[in-house]
Amino acid sequence: MLSIPQGLGSQRRFLWAGIPLACSLALGACWNNRSSAEPPSPTQGVQAEVAAPAQNPFPPIPTPPPPLPSPSGTPGLPPWWPREQSPQWQDSLYALVLSGFLQGLAAQGGALSQQGILLWTAEGELLAEHLLDRPLPVGALEQLALSLMALEKWGYEYRFQTRFYTTGHRSGQRLTGDLVVVGGGDPYFREANVAELARHLHNLGIRQIDGEVKVVPPFRLLGQPDSLASARRLAELLQDPQGPYPVAIGGSGSTLRELTEEIHCLASYTSLRLGSLLQILNGSNDRAMVEALLAELGGRTALLEYLQQRLVAQPVAHLDPKLAPAQSEIRLGPGGQELYLSPRALAHLWEHLLEATDGDPTRILPRAGIGHSTLGLRTLPSGTTAQVGSAPDRLMMVGQLPDGTHLILLNHGPDLAILRQQQDRFLQEVLAVGEPLRH
Structure with a gap:
């Protein structure tokens, strides 16, 4: 704190004590003048930009944004304030x-x-x-x-099984019966898997299926809404002439509730593990x-x-x-x-x-x-x-x-x-x- 010399007269001591107050008022006037000054005219713009740092080295205090309204209507609480939360939060x-x-x-x-x-x-x-x-x-x-x-x-390591059977027998390059698909619920059986099936049938020497594609649910070809639509789409993909291994199919597609006794396994597909x-x-x-x-x-x-x-x-x-x-x-x-x-x-x-x-x-x-x-x-x-x-x-x-x-x-x-x-x-x-x- 500033001390006042005791050897001065009363009037001089009064003037000495007023120095801090005068300085404070002067600084306050400079601050207020800067914030309330009129904007410079276009001809004074360049001079004002150069002179401003020397006149006032203190940057202006940014005005905070107005508080958002509280959804609960509680005065004094910002809108993000959690209910029943500790004050320290x-x-x-x-x-x-x-x-x-x-x-x-x-x-x-x-x-x-x-x-x-x-x-x-x-x-x-x-x-x-x-x-x-x-x-x-x-x-x-x-x-x-x-x-x-x-x-x-x-479980993480579980794998879905999809199996393919026939109700007939092979005669040359022909399969006399139906192609039966027994689904296991694989959620990622795709068109690429159908291409693998077609290649496997070709490796078995099968180029034609006299019957149709029949599906025992749950089986869903990815992108199809149900087992019946999946059976029909599977038949379309197998006999696609643009595919590398086309297989001609006599019928379309349908679903079965259960397997017949006279079936023979042609192939099986094991999915990736569930985690993958x-x-x-x-x-x-x-x-x-x-x-x-x-x-x-x-x-x-x-x-x-x-x-x-x-x-x-x-x-x-x-x-x-x-x-x-x-x-x-x-x-x-x-x-x-x-x-x-x-x-x-x-x-x-x-x-x-x-x-x-x-x-x-x-x-x-x-x-x-x-x-x-x-x-x-x-x-x-x-x-x-x-x-x-x-x-x-x-x-x-x-x-x-x-x-x-x-x-x-x-x-x-x-x-x-x-x-x-x-x-x-x-x-x-x-x-x-x-x-x-x-x-």
Whole structure:
């Protein structure tokens, strides 16, 4: 603190004491004059640009954006503030990054009531959330539910078998009976597999089948809606004259409920192991493959019942208690064709998948920066493992960052290209926040 010399007279001491006040007023006047000064005329523009740094070395303070309205109407709380959360969460760096992300979404026309967001640690600690318990459409993320259900039903190493029989016998290059296909539920039986079958028939010396193609379900040629359509398509592909191994077929295609006793095995096909099939499924978002696997698992109603039992009745024990989902957070949307899940229901789904893959989600999911997959168009942190999906006005993602932070993004926005950039930037910022905390 400035001391006043005691040897001065009263008037001089008064003047000396006023020096700090005068200096403060002068500095305040300079600051106010700069902020309220009229813009320079065109003829003074160049001089003003050169002289400005010398006149005021202090940069102007940026005006913060106005706060977004709170959906709950609670005064003083920003829109991302979670319900029933500890007061310490307000000071979290993750909360600040999430707040900026939500403001960016709102600025681009995204509805805050349609933004489901969740971040949590590998230990189950909640880091940040928005609309934690609101069920939202998950689109292609339903493939994670299919993956978990399939792994728990069959196991990672399971392989589907497809067998081919005949009801007749070979006479020269002719097969007098039918070609019978006994399906095993393979969700990835493709046209390439039909070409292998045609080559095998040629190797057996068969060039013509007098009967027709008959299918014993479950069999689905990828891209076909059911077993009957698959049988007819299989017949078309086998006798395609443009193919390298055409086989003439007398009839079309039909289905059988059971096998006759007079059959002889011609060939069999063993699929890739289930884990590899799920890698293909989740890395490509192949809807035909999704429908084939879904049909083999009993349809969407069976999937819904499975999830309500698995995620609600058997929650993951190490997760924050606030992350326990209710049964109402797992449902089908209008028409019963789209799955709706809340962020915390997806969190339990993700944790169960980690357990089913022995803690290595890359066994069934793509990783950013490696290979060709749905993550190829993203600028995610290298090493991020995730499943993504899209709809006309939303993008969805579930996965984990390289530092082990788990994430769920169910975001709404009118421009998917901008929304994709916002998501990727948000995850880069989340990773940057966690870096100093880990050290």
